[in-house]
Amino acid sequence: MLVNLGDITTERSDHANTTVWVAEVLRSRIAAGELPPGTKLSEQQLAASMQVSRNTLREAFTMLSIESVVTRFPHRGVFVSAPDAAAVREIYRVRRMLEPAAVLWGAELDLERLEAVIAQARNAKARGDVAEMAAANQAFHESLIAMSGSLQLQQMMGRVLAEMRLVFHAMSAQPDFHTRYVEENAGLVELLRNGRRAEAADVLRGYLDAAEAELLEHLGA
Structure with missing residues (x-):
């Protein structure tokens, strides 16, 4: 095309x-x-x-x-590119290393930014706008890495998210894939607001495991 x-x-x-x-x-x-x-x-x-x-x-x-x-x-x-199952596994291998660490140890917690992304995602969910929900999900995880305060990690995450966006296209006919993570993201923000960083990191790891498994199943891996 x-x-x-x-x-x-x-x-x-x-x-x-x-x-x-x-x-x-x-x-x-x-x-x-x-x-x-x-x-x-x-x-x-x-x-x-x-x-x-x-x-x-x-x-x-x-x-x-x-x-x-x-x-x-x-x-x-x-x-x-159109990422395959091997690419999905590599994407989530990287994400499991970066994101929970940023949640656990990041020094630049910006709850206002995270809450703005959640509001955007909920608005998109109410309108049934799958593309906007996907964009909000990307922005949420980008914001988590920004908590690290590291420009290099943010640049690395930018590369991962570019490939992740391509994976999301495979789920365009599965709106529920994005819908469920709107409130899961909101739950992570609530844990962070209450200072429960270790629990948030554990929840995030499980969240990433579940998303990877669903994507691989959809790809027929």
Whole structure:
């Protein structure tokens, strides 16, 4: 599938590394659900929109390929990846290491930010907007990692969430997958509000185990 990517409006400002900037823009669009699995990334269109050389774009594609966010097919081009069961297992292996640790030891607890995401998710749930629920779920887990105060961990989580968004597309016909986690996320916030971090970390680990199992079952693993 080749889609019209439109103009890239993300501010480039004075980013020191153009290749990294290009990869960040594409990764963020994938994480936002704007580029679904199977989307063909046109070199010509993207190079023109982002005002970069094709060589720079290819270097960015290589970075994203290493992250399993895009896949290059000889003589066909570069496409947004469609994660398989092995990718799901790796995503959740990483998430189980990062997220409970951030909940348990993170120094920058921002309950206001977490509660705003929960409100967004509940609003989407009331409207039956699956895509918005998925986006809110992404934002919630991004906010958990932000508790670590580590820029490097947040950048790592950004890569994981970009791939996670691609996994969510496999569940687009299963709205209940996202619906149940709206209140589970709210429960985690309540535990954090009451200072019960260890319990929240344990609950989160079980939550991630259950989500992984459901995804793998759906993929027929």
